Amino acid sequence: MEKVLILGFSVTAETPGFVEQAGKLIGDGAAMTLRKVGLGGLQPYHMRHLLSEILDDVNPDTIIAEFATPGFRKFGRHPADHQNTLATLINACADRGIALALLDLPRTDVDAQTDWLFAMHKEFCATNGLPYLCIPDGDGLLRDVVHPNSEGVAVYARALADFLEHPRVTPGPDRKRPVALFSAIHVSEHVPGRGDRLSTFSRSGYSVEMTPISVGETISLTIPAGMDLCGFTYLMGPRSGIVQYTDGHEDRRLRCYDQFCYYERLGAQIIDPVSWDTISMTQLPDLPDTPLLKGEADTSDRIGQLGHLLTTGNTPSFD
Structure with a gap:
């Protein structure tokens, strides 16, 4: 049975949340099981140090990376540093034979049309032939800046369940990027x-x-x-x-x-x-x-x- 890891932060961490709801929509008869790691309070530039440990523990077949909800856009780090996180992620997937896709969820303080992070993720997936799912508009779906209300949980869960019906893409060695360890x-x-x-x-x-x-x-x-x-x-x-x-x-x-x-x-x-x-x-x-x-x-x-x-x-x- 395929093991799918939803790797994210505080939005993914909420329990029960959209990951659990997506699991119910997929049903017990599905040929996959959903696992999640939600690093609430941390940022993607912390996660990249812990990635090997997480993958050793979960041993997933597929990763759905949810990196757009943390607040690190406002912390003064250069956007180019996020490329190091993406490189670390795709390199690990190439080395371990793990399929990869990205999931971007909204924030009320971010305009998806002009946001550098949404644009970077979209380009990263297009360049590497990876599946990409974006829910850009949180209108009526959020109870605060980023966390979904009950309707938002339902919308995210339905979108994730549908997304998981798409074919998997596993990055090959040619997709690896030079990056610091x-x-x-x-x-x-x-x-x-x-x-x-x-x-x-x-x-x-x-x-x-x-x-x-x-x-x-x-x-x-x-x-x-x-x-x-x-x-x-x-x-x-x-x-x-x-x-x-x-x-x-x-x-x-x-x-x-x-x-x-x-x-x-x-x-x-x-x-x-x-x-x-x-x-x-x-x-x-x-x-x-x-x-x-x-x-x-x-x-x-x-x-x-x-x-x-x-x-x-x-x-x-x-x-």
């Missing part, structure tokens, strides 16, 4: 003696083992040769705070708390790449001074929860 190091696999303290964060098809750091505690890791440190994943929630990290020469701070930390969620941060051999990370005692949007702040001791070090490496060449 984006990877992730599981902190839990490199810090011994913590097996009984590890916890698993799991939501919307994605799970990651978290390594705890109590106040004043320090953990140290070696960064693989040839790779630069460029980011982190971590748990954000009522007891998160600030983690200090250093290579022994320069101290920096990773803020793992914001106004939404009245609940737990996966967080990620990208930094400018640094060529460090090692990294040490310490949980600071400081209580956050950021007010929550709802609820009362937890003033108990801070506990850091670290998922990955995000890394990047040299650009490979293809003959």
Whole structure:
């Protein structure tokens, strides 16, 4: 039976959402099963570091990539950087023999007729002969800037179910593109003696083992040769705070708390790449001074929860 992965962000993550509704429309007798990974709160430039891990876990036959709903258009990154995400995705599909298609869903703050991201996705699919589905207009379908109301869920689900009737296209090796290597190091696999303290964060098809750091505690890791440190994943929630990290020469701070930390969620941060051999990370005692949007702040001791070090490496060449 074909395994189809819907790979997206907070819109895909909603449960039950349009993916589950599409599964009902397809029915139990279909020759396919739908899986989803919805990285709510993250962006495509975070996802590319986690892609290999996700594909190892799900092992899909087909990917429907839903990358147009996150808010990264507004974050000041150059549009050309998104080409690196698309290249990482198509290269992985070519290497693993996975069929690929793109699904673009609307935002109220985006005009699909002039949006660079919609245009880039459409051109990417046309250039590579990939199926492309776009629902450009969210009029009457959204309950906020991007998340669908009940009618929107029904429209998205019907469109996805119909889209899945189209023939699959698997990118060949000739479609691979030179791009930097984006990877992730599981902190839990490199810090011994913590097996009984590890916890698993799991939501919307994605799970990651978290390594705890109590106040004043320090953990140290070696960064693989040839790779630069460029980011982190971590748990954000009522007891998160600030983690200090250093290579022994320069101290920096990773803020793992914001106004939404009245609940737990996966967080990620990208930094400018640094060529460090090692990294040490310490949980600071400081209580956050950021007010929550709802609820009362937890003033108990801070506990850091670290998922990955995000890394990047040299650009490979293809003959």
